[in-house]
Amino acid sequence: MKIEIVPFFQEHEAQWDAYVKKNGDTTFYHQIGWKNVVEKTYHHQSHYIFAKDEADRIIGIFPIFFIKNVFFKKKIVSVPFAPYGGVCADNEEVENSLVNYAISISQGMNADYCEFRSFSHGKNRENFNCTSIYSTCILDLRKGTSQLWEDLNRKVRNMIRKAETNNLIFEIDSKRESIADFYEIYVNNMKHLGTPVHSIHFFYHIYDIFPSDVSIAKVKQGNTIIASLYLLRFKGMLISGWGASLVQYLKYSPNDFLYWNSIKYGSENGYDYFDFGRSLINSNNFKFKSRWGGVSKSLRYCYYPATIEIKPPQQEFSYYAKIWSYIPGSIIKILGPKIRKYIV
Numbered sequence: 001m002k003i004e005i006v007p008f009f010q011e012h013e014a015q016w017d018a019y020v021k022k023n024g025d026t027t028f029y030h031q032i033g034w035k036n037v038v039e040k041t042y043h044h045q046s047h048y049i050f051a052k053d054e055a056d057r058i059i060g061i062f063p064i065f066f067i068k069n070v071f072f073k074k075k076i077v078s079v080p081f082a083p084y085g086g087v088c089a090d091n092e093e094v095e096n097s098l099v100n101y102a103i104s105i106s107q108g109m110n111a112d113y114c115e116f117r118s119f120s121h122g123k124n125r126e127n128f129n130c131t132s133i134y135s136t137c138i139l140d141l142r143k144g145t146s147q148l149w150e151d152l153n154r155k156v157r158n159m160i161r162k163a164e165t166n167n168l169i170f171e172i173d174s175k176r177e178s179i180a181d182f183y184e185i186y187v188n189n190m191k192h193l194g195t196p197v198h199s200i201h202f203f204y205h206i207y208d209i210f211p212s213d214v215s216i217a218k219v220k221q222g223n224t225i226i227a228s229l230y231l232l233r234f235k236g237m238l239i240s241g242w243g244a245s246l247v248q249y250l251k252y253s254p255n256d257f258l259y260w261n262s263i264k265y266g267s268e269n270g271y272d273y274f275d276f277g278r279s280l281i282n283s284n285n286f287k288f289k290s291r292w293g294g295v296s297k298s299l300r301y302c303y304y305p306a307t308i309e310i311k312p313p314q315q316e317f318s319y320y321a322k323i324w325s326y327i328p329g330s331i332i333k334i335l336g337p338k339i340r341k342y343i344v
Contacts, residue, residue, distance in 0.1 A: 001053065003094055005101045008048035016050065019058045020088075021235075027119050028234035029082035030063060033209040038065060038080055041202045042341045047076075047105050051094045060089030062098040066109050069342045073112040076102060080344030081202070083136060083278030084119035084299055099125070103304055113308040118300040129306040132298040135286065137276040139294035141238070141267040148267060151293035156256060163257035169220045170261035172231075178216035179203050182228040182244075189244035191332055194325040199337035203230060203242075217262045219245075219254045227254035229262055236272035238262070243277075259292065280312055 008016065013032050020026040028034070035046050044065045051060035063085055068074040079085030087102075089095035099116070106114050119136075141148070149157070183200045190197045207214045213234065219227040227245035231238060240262070245254050259276075266274050278299065279286035290296060303310060327335070 001093065003059070003097050004052045005097060006050055006052055008050060012050070015058055016048075016061060019050070019061055023088050025088045025119070027084055028232050028239060029079050029085050030061065030088060034079060034082065035063060036209050037202070037205045040205045041199055044080060049098060049101055051089065051098055060087065060094040060098050062087045062102055064102050064105065066111065067342065067344055072342045074110065076106040076109070076111050076114040077344050078102070078116045082117070083134065084117045086116045086118040114304040115310065116302045118302070125302050127306050128302040128304050129308055130300055130302040132300055133281055133312060134278050134299040134301065135281050135296050136278055136299060137289045137292065137294040137296050139263060139274040139276070139292055141263065141271050141274055145264050145267045148263060148293065153291060156291055159253040159256035160260045163253040166252040167221065168252060168254060168257050170217070170257065171220065172215055172217040172262070172265055174215045176204070176207055178218070179207060181218065181225050182216050182230055185225060185228045185246060186242060186244040187329055187333060188246055190336070191325060191327070191329055192247050194323070196324065196339040196343060197332055197336035198340050200333070202337070217258060217265070219258045221249065221252065226252070227258045229258055231262065237275050238266040238271045238273070239275040240277040255288070263292070
């Protein structure tokens with residue numbers, strides 16, 4: 001089989017996304033629109049490549065970015081600011097050809113290492129250090145809301161009822177102006193966690209590039225928004241991209257109420273699955289997402305060369321998190337994206 005590896009150019013957009021649409025292993029973040037989001041927001045250099053056969057058909061894709069900064073190591077990532085990405089191909093031969101080509105790009109860029117994030121491929125790679133410290137949780141929505149409710153344990157159901165007793169209100173819409181409401185909750189929550197925030201333009205760019213695939217779910221008490229989810233859509237999947245809630249309102253169980261109503265919305269509107277998003281295995285976030293009756297799915301992150309060992313950001317920057325939590329919100333909105341740009 002003849003395989004030709006080709007650099008991506010703008011005229012290939014339609015072909016690329018057609019492959020993403022038909023391949024069973026691709027994700028939301030494989031779409032060419034994600035390349036545009038990252039480039040517009042943070043100006044990282046992309047090096048997307050694809051494989052063609054002798055009939056000039058695309059038989060594999062590999063979205064990669066080169067990330068460099070004087071304070072961080074230079075690296076090739078597939079893909080930044082997303083829980084998964086990685087190579088997708090028709091067969092293992094094509095996949096290996098794309099991976100080898102990506103490594104040659106990293107060597108030409110004098111990168112310190114490569115990080116390839118995978119949703120579907122569980123195999124180890126020769127000369128790679130592969131780990132599964134992250135997972136997501138996938139809930140089958142096709143069983144219907146009645147069965148989904150019955151599958152919840154008593155504690156979760158009680159938390160949802162508690163939220164209802166406290167007169168919490170759930171809303172969901174696809175209005176661009178709702179992003180600003182989400183962002184205020186998000187900034188407040190990231191400040192509490194001591195984590196640098198994304199630029200609000202990151203969330204605006206996602207919406208502008210994928211206008212039919214973004215919704216904002218909100219929980220309100222009276223006129224106050226106390227929790228919110230930034231939801232994405234892809235191939236029958238409703239994805240929890242980013243979520244946040246106000247700490248002072250946690251006693252009203254807004255998170256359980258928010259997720260249940262988002263799940264209910266997905267089930268009642270024809271979605272097949274709900275993706276809870278990435279969590280560090282055995283973290284509190286992981287435990288919260290694991291109790292909804294879904295299936296935990298390990299994410300495979302592979303690093304080249306094999307000598308590279310990468311700590312998750314929660315561990316790598318834990319010391320700075322304490323300092324960050326004391327910085328005023330107005331400064332966080334300015335300074336946060338300048339740092340978050342390199343925490344990919």
